[in-house]
Amino acid sequence: MLATVFLAAHLPFLAPALEDVDSANFVLGLRDFNPVLHQPHPPGYPFFIALGKLAQAAGLAPARALAVWGPIFGALAAFALAAIFRAIEAADGPCNSGVARSRPLWATTLALACPLYWFTAVRPMSDVPGLAVALVAQALLATAWWRLRAVPGTDRAALVASGRLIVLGALTAGLAMGLRAQTLWLTGPALLLVVAYRIGRDPAGALLGATTAFGIGTLLWTVPVLSASGGLRAYVAAIGSQAAEDISGVDMLVRTRTLPALLDGLLHTFVTPWDSTVLALVVIAWGMVGVVAMFRRSRPGLLLLTTLVLPYGLFHIAFQETITTRYALPLMPAMSYLAVRGLSVAGRRAVTVGAAVLVAWAVGRAAPATVLYARTPSPVAQALADLQAARRQGADPPLGMHFAFVRAAQANGGEIGPRLASPVGHEWLEVVRLWLRDGARTVWFLADPARTDLALIDPRSRTLRRSYRWSYRLSSLVSGVRPTSLDWWEFETPGWFLAEGWALTPETAGVARRDGRSPVRMPIAGYLLRRRPDSSGGEGQVMLIGGRNLLPDGGNNARVRVTVDGREVKRLEVPAGSFLALFRLPPVPDETPDGYAALEIAASADGAGPADVAIEQFDVRPAGEVVWGFDRGWHEPEFDPSKGRMWRWMGDRADTIVHAPGRDLTLTMAGESPLRYFSRAPTVVIRVGRRELLRDRLTDDFTLTTRIPHDVLAAAGGRVTVETDQTFVPAERSQSADRRRLGLRVWSVTISEATGP
Numbered sequence: 001m002l003a004t005v006f007l008a009a010h011l012p013f014l015a016p017a018l019e020d021v022d023s024a025n026f027v028l029g030l031r032d033f034n035p036v037l038h039q040p041h042p043p044g045y046p047f048f049i050a051l052g053k054l055a056q057a058a059g060l061a062p063a064r065a066l067a068v069w070g071p072i073f074g075a076l077a078a079f080a081l082a083a084i085f086r087a088i089e090a091a092d093g094p095c096n097s098g099v100a101r102s103r104p105l106w107a108t109t110l111a112l113a114c115p116l117y118w119f120t121a122v123r124p125m126s127d128v129p130g131l132a133v134a135l136v137a138q139a140l141l142a143t144a145w146w147r148l149r150a151v152p153g154t155d156r157a158a159l160v161a162s163g164r165l166i167v168l169g170a171l172t173a174g175l176a177m178g179l180r181a182q183t184l185w186l187t188g189p190a191l192l193l194v195v196a197y198r199i200g201r202d203p204a205g206a207l208l209g210a211t212t213a214f215g216i217g218t219l220l221w222t223v224p225v226l227s228a229s230g231g232l233r234a235y236v237a238a239i240g241s242q243a244a245e246d247i248s249g250v251d252m253l254v255r256t257r258t259l260p261a262l263l264d265g266l267l268h269t270f271v272t273p274w275d276s277t278v279l280a281l282v283v284i285a286w287g288m289v290g291v292v293a294m295f296r297r298s299r300p301g302l303l304l305l306t307t308l309v310l311p312y313g314l315f316h317i318a319f320q321e322t323i324t325t326r327y328a329l330p331l332m333p334a335m336s337y338l339a340v341r342g343l344s345v346a347g348r349r350a351v352t353v354g355a356a357v358l359v360a361w362a363v364g365r366a367a368p369a370t371v372l373y374a375r376t377p378s379p380v381a382q383a384l385a386d387l388q389a390a391r392r393q394g395a396d397p398p399l400g401m402h403f404a405f406v407r408a409a410q411a412n413g414g415e416i417g418p419r420l421a422s423p424v425g426h427e428w429l430e431v432v433r434l435w436l437r438d439g440a441r442t443v444w445f446l447a448d449p450a451r452t453d454l455a456l457i458d459p460r461s462r463t464l465r466r467s468y469r470w471s472y473r474l475s476s477l478v479s480g481v482r483p484t485s486l487d488w489w490e491f492e493t494p495g496w497f498l499a500e501g502w503a504l505t506p507e508t509a510g511v512a513r514r515d516g517r518s519p520v521r522m523p524i525a526g527y528l529l530r531r532r533p534d535s536s537g538g539e540g541q542v543m544l545i546g547g548r549n550l551l552p553d554g555g556n557n558a559r560v561r562v563t564v565d566g567r568e569v570k571r572l573e574v575p576a577g578s579f580l581a582l583f584r585l586p587p588v589p590d591e592t593p594d595g596y597a598a599l600e601i602a603a604s605a606d607g608a609g610p611a612d613v614a615i616e617q618f619d620v621r622p623a624g625e626v627v628w629g630f631d632r633g634w635h636e637p638e639f640d641p642s643k644g645r646m647w648r649w650m651g652d653r654a655d656t657i658v659h660a661p662g663r664d665l666t667l668t669m670a671g672e673s674p675l676r677y678f679s680r681a682p683t684v685v686i687r688v689g690r691r692e693l694l695r696d697r698l699t700d701d702f703t704l705t706t707r708i709p710h711d712v713l714a715a716a717g718g719r720v721t722v723e724t725d726q727t728f729v730p731a732e733r734s735q736s737a738d739r740r741r742l743g744l745r746v747w748s749v750t751i752s753e754a755t756g757p
Helices: 002-013 021-031 046-057 062-067 069-090 098-113 115-120 127-150 156-176 181-197 203-229 232-249 259-270 277-297 299-319 325-346 348-375 379-392 403-412 427-438 506-515 710-715
Strands: 399-401 443-447 462-468 486-491 496-498 524-529 541-549 558-564 567-574 577-584 596-605 613-622 627-630 638-640 645-650 653-659 665-671 683-688 691-697 702-708 719-724 744-753
Touching (some): 002 069, 002 098, 021 046, 021 403, 046 062, 046 069, 046 127, 046 203, 062 069, 069 098, 069 299, 098 115, 098 325, 098 348, 115 127, 115 325, 115 348, 127 156, 127 181, 127 299, 127 325, 156 181, 156 203, 181 203, 181 299, 181 325, 203 232, 259 299, 259 325, 277 299, 277 348, 299 325, 379 462, 379 486, 399 427, 427 443, 427 496, 496 613, 506 613, 524 613, 541 558, 541 567, 541 627, 567 577, 577 627, 577 653, 613 627, 653 744, 683 702, 691 702, 719 744
Antiparallel strands (some): 443 486, 462 486, 496 524, 524 596, 541 577, 541 613, 558 567, 558 596, 627 653, 638 645, 645 744, 653 719, 665 702, 683 691, 683 719
């Protein structure tokens, strides 16, 4: 009955489209199975691809051909779950109490109702099918184990029967890896436990049979994988590439090894899958009661349960990206059983009523999310559909995109028009090369909001056509999906754009370091639109350049030279620390053609010794517009990709330099509550020259807004100062190596023309 209800509740709500890079890889595998090309990604998942091809042959679209197996295998897993839970109950010997008989049924029901299990069953992924087959292997091995415990060692018939279960379980364990490789952490320990228990009772036969069966099950999927990959060498190289990518690109505990990272991992593993913090805490609380009860009364059952889930749990916490919630799926059956076991301490009625409440609560969270998911294509699928619609209406701009969307675009199957290359970390360069080759023209770009390289293109040239995001209601259940969101930008006639070696954001600074590009090693290049009429009707442009001489105090001063079309327009002498220059560009000679001028910035040491300079701020605007930048007292920009948030720290005093011809301005500054790092609220003052514009005590996250009179700003030389009366040095509070003096963490600063009185 449970299997039938589960199947009927899921088949109408299959995934409508691709939604994760893995699902895109699976669809590409349906077209041409080749793990070396990540079609799909190694180790290859041949059985899942075979099932998808079977469903596709029956007329289902690719995404649904993959997704349909989740409900089918998810329903069949009910039988395996019930068998596992019965084996745990029987580990202590026969038990005829009503409570013991009801626990496996309620634990199975709660496991199926767990929001993560319920929801993941409709996604075009191998998680649920792989888990279901692994659960079958666990059920066979767990049943063999408790039967061995229940019969004398001299009972030959019982040994033969259990041996058949062991061999069948080993074969199924090998096959499960063809659906999902991580299942080895679920089935391997169980296989070792039951074979070890046969020691003294025909261990050689059990070991030989289990090893042979496991080998056959493994060969059944490795042989076609090796054949499709072009041989063992090519496949091993692909596996190595995938492993290196996972190790370098995945935020795993084994690399960070900090308490906050561990706590985050535990949160994503045991709380997020229930889609409700309160529900998760209730399940965890009763589960802890269940652990204590089993330790006191059912240690063999606790040993079996621990063997079935603990190795995978440790592997998951240490080596997997726990923010990807679906990776925690194999732990949900154990959580469900332990919660039911805890409820049973209060008696049979408590099991029935308590488990029924938990099941209803879980389904109440999972079912609406599943319906919403089925009716709302993923952000990347919506974006690609909108692109196709725009193409059908005759639009033909070239399309650039961050690498995260390339696989989805390849798997989409629809026409999205001319597409630029997307070299990892250098996607914006393809747009630059297009403009240099063909002149400024309209370009569309699918951007990952967690990326910041588009700061290298004049922000006033871009228009946001549409943002695509997952519904907040689905955020926990799709946590870790890649790509998670995107923005569709349109670029048109940029006033400037930059090539390599710039450090305008932490991301572009990192790319420049990896590429070995900096103003010291070779001039860094950009391109400026030669003639732009300003808002006052005349011509002329103002350039802003800011950065940092990265040598420590007492090191060489640096010389920074700025040229446009080969003519020097500015020379700076830069001591250690930050610098900012804001100046008017010379007029363009009449005989110079329109188009883009070549900008170069070079740096060198002022005297003998090294030099190290990073250009962190840049802008060019018509002289009639507001231009401003961060000067002394502001630290370098920082960025958290997981939250998509950038910030700067300021010290006790931070200056901003502003060019604003003859107009009042509005300054707005937003930041984090300083009470996160100070015991009392600091006082913040904003001044222009000797004029105090604002004074406030900051007791929470803040947004400060003040008007800057143009005459006061002009008298102060365009300098705006922010002061705070409290600072700290991280290295003095912890083992941090950060010696900066920090006052406020500021999310954003904007300075624009004032409106109204």
